[in-house]
Amino acid sequence: MSTGGTGAARLQLEGVSKRFGGLQVFKDITFEIPPGDLLGVIGPNGAGKTTLINVISGNLPPTQGRILLGKQNVTGKPVYAMSRMGVVRSFQQTNVFRNASVRENLARALRFSGAEGGSWRGIAELLEALGLAARLEEPAEKLPYGLQKMLGLMMAYATSPKVLLLDEPAAGLERRERARVDALIDHARNALGCAVLLVEHDMELIRRICPRIMVLEAGSVIAAGAPDEVLSRPDVIEAYLGPGDSEGP
Amino acid sequence: MHGIISAGIIGIGLGAQYALLALGFTLIFGVLGVVNFAHGGFYVLGGYVGYWAVSSAGLPYPVAVLAAVVATAALGYLFELVFVERFVDEQLATMMLTVGLYLVMSTGVLAGFGPEPADFAFPVTGSWHGGGFFIPWANLIVLGVCVLAIAAVYLVLYRTDLGRALRALADDRPVARAQGIRPHLLFPLAFALATGLAGLTGAVVTPILTLSPHVGDSVLATSFMVVILGGLGSVTGSTVAAFVVGLIEAYSDVYLGGSKGALALFLLVLLILIAKPSGLFGREARRA
Numbered sequence: 001m002s003t004g005g006t007g008a009a010r011l012q013l014e015g016v017s018k019r020f021g022g023l024q025v026f027k028d029i030t031f032e033i034p035p036g037d038l039l040g041v042i043g044p045n046g047a048g049k050t051t052l053i054n055v056i057s058g059n060l061p062p063t064q065g066r067i068l069l070g071k072q073n074v075t076g077k078p079v080y081a082m083s084r085m086g087v088v089r090s091f092q093q094t095n096v097f098r099n100a101s102v103r104e105n106l107a108r109a110l111r112f113s114g115a116e117g118g119s120w121r122g123i124a125e126l127l128e129a130l131g132l133a134a135r136l137e138e139p140a141e142k143l144p145y146g147l148q149k150m151l152g153l154m155m156a157y158a159t160s161p162k163v164l165l166l167d168e169p170a171a172g173l174e175r176r177e178r179a180r181v182d183a184l185i186d187h188a189r190n191a192l193g194c195a196v197l198l199v200e201h202d203m204e205l206i207r208r209i210c211p212r213i214m215v216l217e218a219g220s221v222i223a224a225g226a227p228d229e230v231l232s233r234p235d236v237i238e239a240y241l242g243p244g245d246s247e248g249p
Numbered sequence: 250m251h252g253i254i255s256a257g258i259i260g261i262g263l264g265a266q267y268a269l270l271a272l273g274f275t276l277i278f279g280v281l282g283v284v285n286f287a288h289g290g291f292y293v294l295g296g297y298v299g300y301w302a303v304s305s306a307g308l309p310y311p312v313a314v315l316a317a318v319v320a321t322a323a324l325g326y327l328f329e330l331v332f333v334e335r336f337v338d339e340q341l342a343t344m345m346l347t348v349g350l351y352l353v354m355s356t357g358v359l360a361g362f363g364p365e366p367a368d369f370a371f372p373v374t375g376s377w378h379g380g381g382f383f384i385p386w387a388n389l390i391v392l393g394v395c396v397l398a399i400a401a402v403y404l405v406l407y408r409t410d411l412g413r414a415l416r417a418l419a420d421d422r423p424v425a426r427a428q429g430i431r432p433h434l435l436f437p438l439a440f441a442l443a444t445g446l447a448g449l450t451g452a453v454v455t456p457i458l459t460l461s462p463h464v465g466d467s468v469l470a471t472s473f474m475v476v477i478l479g480g481l482g483s484v485t486g487s488t489v490a491a492f493v494v495g496l497i498e499a500y501s502d503v504y505l506g507g508s509k510g511a512l513a514l515f516l517l518v519l520l521i522l523i524a525k526p527s528g529l530f531g532r533e534a535r536r537a
Contacts, residue, residue, distance in 0.1 A: 057427075083429035095427065097420040108417050111410060112428045159428065 008035030008193035009070040009086065009162040011056070016065030018048070018055050025051045026219035029065070033163070033195040038185065040210035040227065041199045044240055047216040049199040050092065053165045056197070057089040058082035069163065086162030090169055094148040095155070098141040102132055102151055105140055109158040122191075123158050129183045130154055146177040153184050163195045164188050170202040178202065182209055203231065215239065251381050256503040257496065262388055264495025265395035269450045270468060271475040271487040272402050273443030279419035279482035280439040281337055286347040287328075288472055289465025290354035291321045291444040295451030296460040297358050300369040310372040314452040321448025322441040329440035334433060351465065359462040371456040387457045394453050398446065399488065405442070406484060415439055419482060478518050480531020490529055494518070 012032040018025045026048035033039045041049050054060040056067060058079040067075045069085060077085070097105050106127075110119065127133040130150040135143065140151055153169055169181045182205070188194040200206055206213060207227045215223040215230060217239040223230045230236055270292065277285045295317040302313035328350060336342035371387035406412035414435055417425040422432060447468075455464070475494050479486030497517055501510035521529070 079426050080429050080431045083427055089427060091427075095424050097417060097424055099420050100416075108413060108425075109428055111413060112417070112425075112430050155428065 325444025486530030
């Protein structure tokens with residue numbers, strides 16, 4: 001694993017909470033992801049995983065706590081500012097400019113992010129691996145769903161992020177396409193030294209690539225550690241499948 | 250044969266004027282999602298700033314045109330920044346704001362210059378004679394200015410980072426924000442670009458047509474028709490539709506006469522919209 005390039009930075013959350021009126025979405029979340037590291041976040045639907053990404057990426061302000069990028073306090077910064085500082089997210093659904101070509105989508109990502117290292121040469125290898133290299137001139141809306149999703153991930157990667165927040169990147173993908181998600185995360189960690197936070201329901205993917213995971217349940221962290229150890233815990237199994245089921249997630 | 254060619258030239262001239270107006274109108278709608286009911290007001294204001302600069306300040310006509318562009322762009326920028334910005338996602342509020350601005354502008358012009366048409370004449374007279382045609386130099390110059398301005402708009406939109414960012418915002422605002430684009434920095438710029446175009450059109454076109462406080466009404470109606478025909482928010486659609494409308498208007502006017510021509514124009518536009526409700530280049534529903 002790389003320890004990060006010159007643009008790498010550590011993501012740190014200190015006691016971050018989010019509340020919508022009377023609804024506590026999550027509370028007192030604390031973790032850190034060093035440059036080049038990967039943290040998987042799992043949990044049942046409604047646990048607060050996507051809201052956590054929304055808060056870190058600047059789509060929503062936290063109710064409490066601090067978010068640090070390196071030594072800089074970035075708590076509550078708006079999404080465009082976070083993006084320019086290198087905290088970039090993907091969405092559960094496709095997040096591409098549907099009217100524009102694949103090339104234009106990527107050109108916008110390279111240009112707007114203000115990424116120092118962003119260049120076509122830097123993304124060429126990954127474009128090939130993700131199956132997009134031969135389809136640069138096609139309108140994004142004409143791509144099959146899986147490739148639209150790859151394009152969205154590629155756009156996030158093209159900004160040369162310091163922190164990559166991936167919200168269920170494998171959702172809706174065919175089995176053979178999921179290996180492309182592995183390739184993207186590997187590139188982000190090793191070539192960019194990027195700190196990656198991965199929210200995912202695909203346990204195969206989680207077990208395969210995450211050195212450590214965190215389990216959110218009803219807004220609280222109920223377990224954290226190595227995947228095999230965490231996923232065999234009875235409280236995690238119960239959180240996913242309900243009481244009385246012996247099969248793990 | 251001469252009649253056909255003459256009507257074609259008139260139609261292209263009208264189309265170029267409509268294109269400039271519609272580009273601004275569609276730019277504001279595309280980028281901000283706001284229907285600017287004050288667009289005709291900026292056209293009128295551009296005409297009156299030009300008129301005042303020539304007749305009262307004694308400035309040469311080209312400088313007066315420049316002053317009109319700067320004044321309308323500056324007003325558009327400030328209006329967006331102070332008023333539209335905070336209600337940009339509320340369609341009813343922005344509609345009321347822009348309608349209100351139009352009323353203020355037309356009433357202000359009425360109070361300042363009176364209800365009579367202003368004596369704002371184009372500084373170049375005479376006609377070009379050739380091949381049996383007589384075309385006023387003023388019309389040719391206005392056509393040239395409009396075509397250059399349209400080319401400049403395309404250059405900005407498709408060859409600069411500002412244009413790329415504006416198109417990204419028009420395509421999908423959340424995705425653009427996630428890519429680091431700051432909408433609230435670009436909204437006033439888009440508004441200023443659009444109102445500056447309306448001001449330019451007013452300053453160059455009103456001397457060859459007419460300048461009075463309420464000419465903005467028909468300008469708004471025509472801009473509306475053009476952008477709906479082209480497809481709301483589509484830059485290419487607006488440009489093509491502007492020339493389609495200009496040519497239909499010119500030919501129907503020549504061959505059918507005034508009121509029948511206008512009726513034919515609306516009927517043809519209606520038929521096109523029945524066949525393609527989203528407009529010539531429009532999508533079924535606007536995203537963002």
